Every structure is written in structure tokens, then in C-alpha cells.
Amino acid sequence: MPELPEVETVRRTLDPLLRGRTIAGFTLNWHRTLEHPTLEAFEYSVVGGQVSGVSRRGKLILIRLSTGGAITVHLRMTGELLFRPDARTIRNSTREAYLRAEFSFTDGSELLFYDTRKFGKIAYRSPDELLGLEARLGVEPLEPDFTADILAALLLARRRQIKPLLLDQAVIAGLGNIYVDESLFRSRIHPLQLSSELGAISIDALHTAIVDVLSTAVALHGTTLRDYRSGLGEPGENQSRLRIYGLKPGTPCPDCGSPLERLVIGQRGSIFCPNCQLLPVIDTPRQ
DNA sequence: CACTGAGCCTGCTAGC
DNA sequence: TGCTAGCAGGCTCAGT
Numbered sequence: 130m131p132e133l134p135e136v137e138t139v140r141r142t143l144d145p146l147l148r149g150r151t152i153a154g155f156t157l158n159w160h161r162t163l164e165h166p167t168l169e170a171f172e173y174s175v176v177g178g179q180v181s182g183v184s185r186r187g188k189l190i191l192i193r194l195s196t197g198g199a200i201t202v203h204l205r206m207t208g209e210l211l212f213r214p215d216a217r218t219i220r221n222s223t224r225e226a227y228l229r230a231e232f233s234f235t236d237g238s239e240l241l242f243y244d245t246r247k248f249g250k251i252a253y254r255s256p257d258e259l260l261g262l263e264a265r266l267g268v269e270p271l272e273p274d275f276t277a278d279i280l281a282a283l284l285l286a287r288r289r290q291i292k293p294l295l296l297d298q299a300v301i302a303g304l305g306n307i308y309v310d311e312s313l314f315r316s317r318i319h320p321l322q323l324s325s326e327l328g329a330i331s332i333d334a335l336h337t338a339i340v341d342v343l344s345t346a347v348a349l350h351g352t353t354l355r356d357y358r359s360g361l362g363e364p365g366e367n368q369s370r371l372r373i374y375g376l377k378p379g380t381p382c383p384d385c386g387s388p389l390e391r392l393v394i395g396q397r398g399s400i401f402c403p404n405c406q407l408l409p410v411i412d413t414p415r416q
Numbered sequence: 417c418a419c420t421g422a423g424c425c426t427g428c429t430a431g432c
Numbered sequence: 433t434g435c436t437a438g439c440a441g442g443c444t445c446a447g448t
Contacts, residue, residue, distance in 0.1 A: 131442095132442095203442085205443075207426090207441095245426065246424085247424075248442070287417085287418085288417085293418090298443085396442095397441070
């Protein structure tokens, strides 16, 4: 499923391809794919618009228009944005059933949105709405302002289980289940660990792990486990770097050999090593 | 404030 | 071998 590295890869491939192109039309094949506003208002805001660039905020792709507004695309689980230079060439017919939306450009190229599970969302946001959206998202973990000190402040200001906290896009924008499990494993932190009780060494290790895991995955164009593809349809190469995600409970830990365990935390499957990722022992007073 | 559960979807897999 | 129940999961909303 696309998280920050996958979305960033799509952004990087699409930016030079879409920049300067003018939208000629929009077709919506599944009504719920369009999140906002109405289809009529969306077409009015978008058709005739020129793309000034493609940016990213967290897991959100922003196709910026010269008017200052932007088309936002969230891939969620199985969404794919695919650019095709020539709309007249033959499409992959087996995938047409999952084609949820199409943008055509005035030069005959097109941008297709495929999404098997229909969770993905496309919207148009005015400049004002973009400001509101920005305010709802947390720090960008690959930007320079994401320091260990900032992470410590974010974690210690809350008393929450670390895993749901790291998945909270209002706190840190872009992490999903794969990279959170990987980061917690590398920093040897139990997914149920209370954020407010983490020590400086663990927080520093977690910060290093998050930055390393994400930047490696970006360099390798993301992790393709099944559906994820870049804006040109290419799979990523980061899957070989995953150390724990995707392993089944009972599998020996790659570090210590203990059987891995699985818990459902905040409705997400979570794989971890109960030996490497210890919960602190809380001793309770005798009655 | 922190957490839980439902709902949105459909392909895949585990288990019979 | 063939079938089905349940899992997978990002995000929002309602409720405790």
C-alpha cells in the first residue's frame, strides 16, 4: 500500500510529465472516487487548467494548477496514477474494469486512475482549502525540520501507544503500516509502548530508523508487494530491504531467532519480536 | 484526550 | 479440487 516513499516516487515521475500540460477533460467511472466537490464543480475548476507542478504532502499527491488550486489524489490501498503519452494506444484491457477516473490533456496524452478496492480519492481544493488541509497534517519526516528533538516533543506531549501515534497523519505525515513496523523493529521499540515513557536513547533510535527506512525506500522507488506502481507503471525495489513486515507470526526473528508475534493494534496487523522489542516492566505496588 | 469499532471495497488465501 | 469465510488496510466518523 502506498506510503510516503511510494507516493513520492509517483510524484517524481509525474511532475516532469504533467508540468505545463492543459487538462482537456475528465471522466469519472466510479462516483465515490471523487471526494470533493460535486462533479460539475470539479470539472468547472479543473478543465482548461494548466498544471504548474506535482507536489506531495504526507501521502497526498497535489497536481497544482496555475490558478493556485490543486487536484489532490490519495491512493489509499490500491490506487495507481498512470501517465500515458498517447491516449490512442491500446490500454491493458484486463485492468479497464478498475479504471475509476481519467484525465485527458489537450496534447493527446492522459492520466489514468486505477483502483481495485475503490478506496482512493480525488478532489479539487481551492487555495484556501489547501491551507486548511496543510494545517491538518503533521511534520514531514524527510524534511530537515524533523529532528530527534521535534520527535521527542511530539511523543512526550502525548500519552498514547507508539504505533497508532506514528500512524496518526496529524502528528507525522506519511508513515503507514509497513514503515512503522520496520522503524519500530529497527529501534527495538514495542508497538504498544507508551509514547510518554520513551527514553532519549529510544527516541533517538526511532528518529534514525524512521529517516533511514523512508529515505532508503525513496531511493529504491518504493516497496511493491502487490499493487503499487510508479506514475509510469514501474514497480519499486525496496521490498528486499524489509526486515520484518510481511513475515508471519512464529517466523524466527531475523536478529535473535525468537518467534515473531502478531497483534492487532488500532485495527492494524502488527508484527514484532517480543524478545528484541521489549515493553518496560511496570511493577505495581502490593495491596 | 485516548481509544474502539463500523464502514468503505474486492482480491486473495487459509481452511474445510 | 472446489468452495467460502475472513483477512487486508488508510481514513473518517460516532460513541465510550
